[in-house]
Structures are given as structure tokens and as C-alpha cells.
Amino acid sequence: MVVLYRIYSTFFMSHKNYLLLACLICTLSCKKADVASDDEDRNAIFVYIAANNDLKYSAIRSVDQMEKAYRREDGDLIVFVKTDRFSSYILKIKPDNNEGVIASDTLKTYKSQNSSSLDFMREAFKDMSSFTSAKRYGLIMWSHATSWLPESKRVPTTKSFGYDRGEEMDLKDLKTALPKNLKFILFDACYMASVEVVYELRKNADYIIASSSEVLNTSYPYDLILGDLFSGNLTKVCQKFYDYYNSKTGIKQSGTVSLIDTEYLEDLAFETRRVFKKSDRRDINSLSGVAQDFNFVKSIDLGLYDFWSLIRNNYAQIGLVELESALNKCVVYKAHTEYFLNFPIIESSGLTLSLINQPWLLDYYTTLDWYIDSGMDNIY
Known part of the structure; x- marks a missing residue:
């Protein structure tokens, strides 16, 4: 995700409003939230944030936006987040308007696991599914990404998704690790609107939202789109992403977005x-x-x-x-700004x-x- 490897320093998140994960965890409620009532029709969205890299402040900002927009009546919002090498967490998002403080409940803690590991990702999704009664859900995948590229000694930091201690996940492993029968996958990550990627994942989800280009580290505006994700209005999600970036000026006016119906791939x-x-x-x-x-x-x-x-x-x-x-x-919907980082x-x-x-x-x-x-x- 983001302008890969932070080439444009103007997009760095201001750190003063967002806490390091060590501070973040101090603010988390220690109690374990109750699992939702046994309602098969309950709505749920899972979020997988692999940010043990230069994206950690952007990741915390995204979680903060989710808390700001979340309404309990919409369903369950279960977030896996890793922003340092030592620990990772599953959070149950709850409403909170305090900027820079993550108030959501901690459901599970992991020690020294690699978020780009196939086995661990499968374990995390299994654990996340135990905290909701929903039988189907949407998924947000949030991290760095390099389209379908495989691991290579020539380019040691390229692999399809995630970046954790120098490791990323191969596209075919990602296909195996992801749940099946998802309502949607939203890739808050670079380059994932490639036909190679969406075709490989066509049996994992009904719809895929992704970008042909990089995604800036300001990410998706979750405070604006979360309600639409829960209601299933994916076209509106994409429209709001486009409007958000098209309203910017200069090189910040940079964004591409696509909504793919996997049925026709x-x-x-x-x-x-x-x-x-x-x-x-x-x-x-x-x-x-x-x-x-x-x-x-x-x-x-x-x-x-x-x-x-x-x-x-x-x-x-x-x-x-x-x-x-x-x-x-x-391609159900597509939009792009006139320029991307001043490239037409x-x-x-x-x-x-x-x-x-x-x-x-x-x-x-x-x-x-x-x-x-x-x-x-x-x-x-």
C-alpha cells in the first residue's frame, strides 16, 4: 500500500496525533468483548492490517477512522492489526470519537508471529470468525503490495501482499490463506487491480475493490465509507474514494479505483x-x-x-x-484522477x-x- 517505500515524503503521516502501538495497547480495554448473539444473518467485516513496516502510523489512523464511523447496529467489525515485530492483536471495533486513541476491545493477542505467513494468516482468520455469528462477511486487506510478483532474490522485498520483517506473501499462498465465499475483498494496497490478481482470487469473493496504481498512505477514507461497506453499496464506496482524492490538490490528488465482479472473469x-x-x-x-x-x-x-x-x-x-x-x-465501476503524482x-x-x-x-x-x-x- 501507499506510495511504495515512501518515495514522496510529503505523504508521511504526522506522528504527533497517532500513538506507537506500545502506547496504543495501553489504551485498549483489557476486557474481552462478548461474541455477537447467535444470528446467522448478522453482518460482519474483517480487516487484516499488516503494518509491521513504515505504515504503522497510517494503520492506526485507519483504525481510528473506523471507530469514528462505526455503528453497532451495522454489524461486527473485527480487526487484526500488527504494527511492531513483537505482538499483534484482534480487536472488536466499538464507537469512539477521540482522535488518536484506539478504544476498541482486545479479543486476542499473538506474540512474535509473522503476519505474512500463510499458516498464521489462516489461523488469524479462523480466530476472527469465532468472534462473530455471521456466516459470510466482507474483508479489507491493508498493507503494502506488489501485484502478482513472486519472491525473488533479485528483488528481495517483492511478493504479492504484506510486508513483515522482510517477508511478503505470494499470490497463490494468499489465495489459499483467504477465506472463501467472501462478500467482497477491498485491497487497501498498491497495484492489486491487475487481471492476474483478481483472476487468481475469483473464487474467494463476489467482488473485489482494488487500485491499478499505488494507494497513497492516506489510505481509504474509512470514516466516509464504512457504512456503505456494511450496507453492501460497493459502488458508492468507490465513488467516495474517488471523490476524496479528486478533491485534493497537487500531488495528493492521486487515486485509481476499480470494482470487479468476479462472476464474469x-x-x-x-x-x-x-x-x-x-x-x-x-x-x-x-x-x-x-x-x-x-x-x-x-x-x-x-x-x-x-x-x-x-x-x-x-x-x-x-x-x-x-x-x-x-x-x-x-468492471462494475472505475474512476481515476487526471494525474497520479503528476503523471498523466x-x-x-x-x-x-x-x-x-x-x-x-x-x-x-x-x-x-x-x-x-x-x-x-x-x-x-
């Missing part, structure tokens, strides 16, 4: 395969059409090209009506697509569901 893969098989272009080096690249600050070594403009500019002669229709069914955004279809020139990356890329199902082997 397999249709998109089918139509993409049809286009690739019809074309005589069998080498990615022959793809000369220019496309918007959403890797603006080049913090990762990967081109993240706008899906539709890349296909349209290189395969227009094939006939793309069916593919465009499938894309429009997948010419167009956005709501999803990105990677082209791989590095052999070490291609070895991993060929194992992803998108590569297998969409006919990408026809251009490599």
Missing part, C-alpha cells in the same frame, strides 16, 4: 484467449501499440499496462466486441495486464490461473 479469460488464438502475433516483442502504464514511480520492475488499451491498440483487427462486452461486465492518466479500463520480458518472472507467471486460462501462452 472466466468469460473475460475465454474472450481473451479467443483474441490471442486468432492473431498472428506470437511474440510479446511484436506488441507495438502504446498502452497506459500504471507503474508510475517504477518502485517495482514490472509494466502494469491498462488491459483494454493494450489489447485494443494491438489486436483491433481481430474484432473485439465480445471481449469489450466481457470486460464491461467484470490518459485512460483506464479498471484492470491492468502485465507483459513479461524477464525469464525469471515468466517462470512464475506461467503458473498463474490467468496465464493458463487466457491463452497468454500464444504470445510467449
Whole structure:
């Protein structure tokens, strides 16, 4: 999440209003909140915050916003948060308007666990589910992210999600660790509106909210969107995200957001395969059409090209009506500011697509569901 690795110092959170986690825990209620009544229709949202990194103050700010906006009648808001190397916590959010103080109840404490571990993430979700009677819930994933990139000694801090003591989680491990049958996943993290990512996670959630570009460390405005997340008005969530960032000035006016309906992603893969098989272009080096690249600050070594403009500019002669229709069914909503960190955004279809020139990356890329199902082997 955020402008990766804090390239733009103007986006640092002011520390004076937000406490270090050691101070944060002192303010938490020691009692354990009661589990909600046995109501299968109860609403719930889980939040997984992996901020044992340079995001800890931003993470505390997000939790603070959640407390400000939370209403008990909306349902249960269960938050896992880790902001230092020693401890992590499951919190049950309760309403509180005191800025800079986290008042929510501590449900469970963990010692020296890595939030980017597959086994630990699964354990945390299992524990979180024990604190609500809801049978289905939405999920917010909050941290750094690098799209679908695998672990590599060449780029030691790249992996799909999270950053904890130098470790991140591989996309395929993330798919395994995440609960199934989620109402939605909101990625408050960079670069996750890639077709490779959302396709890999298509069976985990009905909808995915994500950004094609980085997400600034001011994060999603949870004080504005929490009620809409509980009510299931995901389009309004995305609209408010866009309005929030579009109202800023200068380089702070930077944001991209997409709402993806995962039901139609397999249709998109089918139509993409049809286009690739019809074309005589069998080498990615022959793809000369220019496309918007959403890797603006080049913090990762990967081109993240706008899906539709890349296909349209290189395969227009094939006939793309069916593919465009499938894309429009997948992307329920999309919006972007005119610029991102002063880089112009010419167009956005709501999803990105990677082209791989590095052999070490291609070895991993060929194992992803998108590569297998969409006919990408026809251009490599």
C-alpha cells in the first residue's frame, strides 16, 4: 500500500496525533468483548492490517477512522492489526470519537508471529470468525503490495501482499490463506487491480475493490465509507474514494479505483484467449501499440499496462466486441484522477495486464490461473 517505500515524503503521516502501538495497547480495554448473539444473518467485516513496516502510523489512523464511523447496529467489525515485530492483536471495533486513541476491545493477542505467513494468516482468520455469528462477511486487506510478483532474490522485498520483517506473501499462498465465499475483498494496497490478481482470487469473493496504481498512505477514507461497506453499496464506496482524492490538490490528488465482479472473469479469460488464438502475433516483442502504464514511480520492475488499451491498440483487427462486452461486465465501476503524482492518466479500463520480458518472472507467471486460462501462452 501507499506510495511504495515512501518515495514522496510529503505523504508521511504526522506522528504527533497517532500513538506507537506500545502506547496504543495501553489504551485498549483489557476486557474481552462478548461474541455477537447467535444470528446467522448478522453482518460482519474483517480487516487484516499488516503494518509491521513504515505504515504503522497510517494503520492506526485507519483504525481510528473506523471507530469514528462505526455503528453497532451495522454489524461486527473485527480487526487484526500488527504494527511492531513483537505482538499483534484482534480487536472488536466499538464507537469512539477521540482522535488518536484506539478504544476498541482486545479479543486476542499473538506474540512474535509473522503476519505474512500463510499458516498464521489462516489461523488469524479462523480466530476472527469465532468472534462473530455471521456466516459470510466482507474483508479489507491493508498493507503494502506488489501485484502478482513472486519472491525473488533479485528483488528481495517483492511478493504479492504484506510486508513483515522482510517477508511478503505470494499470490497463490494468499489465495489459499483467504477465506472463501467472501462478500467482497477491498485491497487497501498498491497495484492489486491487475487481471492476474483478481483472476487468481475469483473464487474467494463476489467482488473485489482494488487500485491499478499505488494507494497513497492516506489510505481509504474509512470514516466516509464504512457504512456503505456494511450496507453492501460497493459502488458508492468507490465513488467516495474517488471523490476524496479528486478533491485534493497537487500531488495528493492521486487515486485509481476499480470494482470487479468476479462472476464474469472466466468469460473475460475465454474472450481473451479467443483474441490471442486468432492473431498472428506470437511474440510479446511484436506488441507495438502504446498502452497506459500504471507503474508510475517504477518502485517495482514490472509494466502494469491498462488491459483494454493494450489489447485494443494491438489486436483491433481481430474484432473485439465480445471481449469489450466481457470486460464491461467484470468492471462494475472505475474512476481515476487526471494525474497520479503528476503523471498523466490518459485512460483506464479498471484492470491492468502485465507483459513479461524477464525469464525469471515468466517462470512464475506461467503458473498463474490467468496465464493458463487466457491463452497468454500464444504470445510467449
